[in-house]
Amino acid sequence: MNWELLLKQFKNYLKLEKSLSLNSIDAYVHDVVKLRQFLEISNKESSPARLTYNDLTDFLVFLSELGMSPHSQARIISGIKGFYKFLMIEEIVTNDPSALLESPKLGRKLPDTLSFPEIESLLNSIDLSTAEGTRNRAMLETLYSSGLRVSELVELRLNNVFGDQGFLRVLGKGNKERLVPIGREALKYINIYVKEIRCHLVAKPGSENHVFLNRRGASLTRVMVFTIIKNLAKDLGMKKSISPHTFRHSFATHLIEGGADLRAVQEMLGHESITTTEIYTHLDRDYLKQIIKDFHPRS
Known part of the structure; x- marks a missing residue:
């Protein structure tokens, strides 16, 4: 079956x-396009007539792992059903493999997006x-x-x-390096922090090359970043329980909801292949930068 013709x-x-x-039409079509992208990424049978209920649930698990909220997943399920x-x-x-798909529970507030x-x-x-405020703005x-x-x-x-x-060069899980695009706003605040604040700190041994330091010149801990974000949310009166991972999930969700390619988002997040085989080729860096420019709310 020709996907372009079906769409x-x-x-x-x-x-x-x-x-x-x-x-509404664009939203429905984009939902189906996301399904097709997932099938390509995971090397699954791509014909709609041969897809199974398990294939569709694998797709939803994949979206959840990328950080997409239950509300967004529910909307996509509606698109697939349509x-x-x-x-x-x-x-x-x-045969309709989407008939038994159930929308995620939407009653509770989401702490992670x-x-x-x-x-x-x-x-x-x-x-x-x-x-500290200048540093914290650059970090977030x-x-x-x-x-x-x-x-x-x-x-x-x-x-x-x-x-x-x-770009940032990032050392992720399993000591795997990847290049990640970074927006102009984030770079602006990093430059302000480095040139106006960090340059006056005496870095502790082992922390000389770390971007973000505490007031004593040591590299930050994960717990400290958690605490900074928790306190900001508390001072703002936010009811949601948020963490550094909230920003990562929001990054992915906002890109996907804006129409970004799933494969590009997966690479930027540094996710492992969702199958046991290497399932996608190395993406062009200019293309990843364009994804951020086109679909990130703060581009």
Whole structure:
């Protein structure tokens, strides 16, 4: 089956038969495109007629691992169900593997994903008149701009910040290196911190090359970053329980919801292959930068 043809027919069905708005039509089509991208990434059978319920649940697990919120997963399930309803009506398939899919529970508040306005509120609440505030703004901008793990943030080295190219070299799990795009706002605050604050600190032995230091010149700990974020949220009156990982999940969720390619987001996060085989080729760095530019809310 030709995916492009099916998507075109599906779009016409939503427009002519369902009379949906252009925004709703685009959202439904993008949901199906995400499914197709997942199938390509995982080397699964890509024909809609041969997909199984297990294939679709694997897709939802993958989205959850990327950090997509249950609300967003529920919307995507709705899109997939709509696609299979169309395929059944047109007698393109005889079996609907999406029939048993259930939406995630939506009743509870989510502690691990923030909206863009909430991210903005947190960042703007930081007091830039203090040395610690300038450092904290640079750290959180970096977390949200590049989707780093907290361990990757505290281990970030000065010689691994390539401002001219707009990339960070990150040492992730299993000592695997990757290059991650970083936005202009994050680079701006890193430069301010390094040139105006960090340069006056005497770094402790072993911390000379770390980007982020405490007031005594030692590299930060993971616990300290957790505490900084918790206190910011508390001072702002946020009810959600957030952590450094919240910024990583929000980074992925906002990119995916904006339409970014799943494979690009997976590479930027440094996720392992979701199959036992290496399933994607090395992506062009200019392409990853373009993904950030096109789809990140703070690009």
